[in-house]
Amino acid sequence: MRQQVKNQKDKVKSAVWGFFKGPLFLTFYFLLFTFSLAYASSNAGSTNGNFLELPTDARGVSMGQAMISMARGSESLRWNPAGMAATDNPELSATYVQYFQGVQIENAAYSQPLENGAIGGSLFYLTAGSLDGRDDLGNATGNFQFYDLVGTLGYAQKIMTRAEGMDIQAGAAIKVVQEVIADQSFQNPALDAGILISPVPEWNIGAAMRNLATSKADFPLDFGVGTSYTMLRQLTGAVDINYYGDAPVSLNIGAEYKFEEFNSAVRAGYMTHNSIDDSQDSQITFLRSGGIAGLTAGAGFEWPVPFAAGLKLNFDYAIAPFGALGISHYITVKAKW
Numbered sequence: 001m002r003q004q005v006k007n008q009k010d011k012v013k014s015a016v017w018g019f020f021k022g023p024l025f026l027t028f029y030f031l032l033f034t035f036s037l038a039y040a041s042s043n044a045g046s047t048n049g050n051f052l053e054l055p056t057d058a059r060g061v062s063m064g065q066a067m068i069s070m071a072r073g074s075e076s077l078r079w080n081p082a083g084m085a086a087t088d089n090p091e092l093s094a095t096y097v098q099y100f101q102g103v104q105i106e107n108a109a110y111s112q113p114l115e116n117g118a119i120g121g122s123l124f125y126l127t128a129g130s131l132d133g134r135d136d137l138g139n140a141t142g143n144f145q146f147y148d149l150v151g152t153l154g155y156a157q158k159i160m161t162r163a164e165g166m167d168i169q170a171g172a173a174i175k176v177v178q179e180v181i182a183d184q185s186f187q188n189p190a191l192d193a194g195i196l197i198s199p200v201p202e203w204n205i206g207a208a209m210r211n212l213a214t215s216k217a218d219f220p221l222d223f224g225v226g227t228s229y230t231m232l233r234q235l236t237g238a239v240d241i242n243y244y245g246d247a248p249v250s251l252n253i254g255a256e257y258k259f260e261e262f263n264s265a266v267r268a269g270y271m272t273h274n275s276i277d278d279s280q281d282s283q284i285t286f287l288r289s290g291g292i293a294g295l296t297a298g299a300g301f302e303w304p305v306p307f308a309a310g311l312k313l314n315f316d317y318a319i320a321p322f323g324a325l326g327i328s329h330y331i332t333v334k335a336k337w
Contacts, residue, residue, distance in 0.1 A: 062298025064269020
């Protein structure tokens with residue numbers, strides 16, 4: 001028995017190491033270095049890319065962002081790129097976010113299964129429209145625009161299957177981040193990587209590192225671990241712990257209950273929050289509480305399109321209160337085939 005356990009461990013170590021030293025990952029490392037030389041400008045680091053921590057899909061938001069072990073398909077590009085390899089269906093998703101204080105976010109993502117893995121890409125856009133410019137003395141200088149744009153390309157691979165003992169997937173993603181403020185523009189690359197392990201079908205364990213970049217970019221490094229477990233085939237609970245380079249450690253808790261007969265699900269979550277959420281200035285009486293501000297909720301359903309065999313549309317919605325800042329609403333539409 002001990003020898004069998006040892007052989008299993010050796011097989012896992014060999015598979016993981018073989019993946020990370022393989023030609024595809026060497027290509028990713030080379031591209032990251034190339035992008036660093038090509039895009040990192042002399043102004044890099046003037047902004048710190050905090051928007052890279054924002055969620056980009058309604059399901060993830062409604063579950064309190066406890067998604068490191070839960071993300072699958074195109075949504076994995078935000079949470080854990082390894083999750084792309086855990087699905088067998090091509091998927092195209094689009095998310096619209098009405099964030100607080102008039103900020104709007106749009107995100108489009110696509111993932112394509114391959115023979116032993118998956119490839120995917122996404123495009124993220126954030127803007128607050130036109131803003132009033134002021135000089136150091138407070139005098140008006142005219143309106144100006146700002147926006148953030150992130151293009152991501154990711155790859156994931158199955159490195160062990162259930163037939164070999166357990167499911168293990170690993171993945172990485174390269175993203176190029178552009179920030180435009182008035183007449184200034186900053187471009188920087190960053191790298192995400194993650195692993196997803198499923199010892200049994202009901203239990204998933206994940207780890208992800210996000211926003212690894214050059215020192216000039218000064219992006220907030222994000223490292224997280226998470227686990228999820230499904231009970232009675234319908235209820236899944238998830239817990240993540242995230243370390244952000246520019247913020248305290250975050251605890252994320254989420255749950256999803258599926259109504260299989262109706263192809264639908266309800267979700268709820270909680271995430272620890274910054275002290276700004278404790279403000280009593282919210283115009284919404286019910287949300288004048290820091291504790292409430294950490295809660296999230298949402299729902300979704302799947303619609304098999306009757307006139308297109310094999311095509312399924314998923315509609316997801318999430319709401320996330322932010323105390324004095326207001327409420328953000330997320331809507332995601334996914335097409336699977």
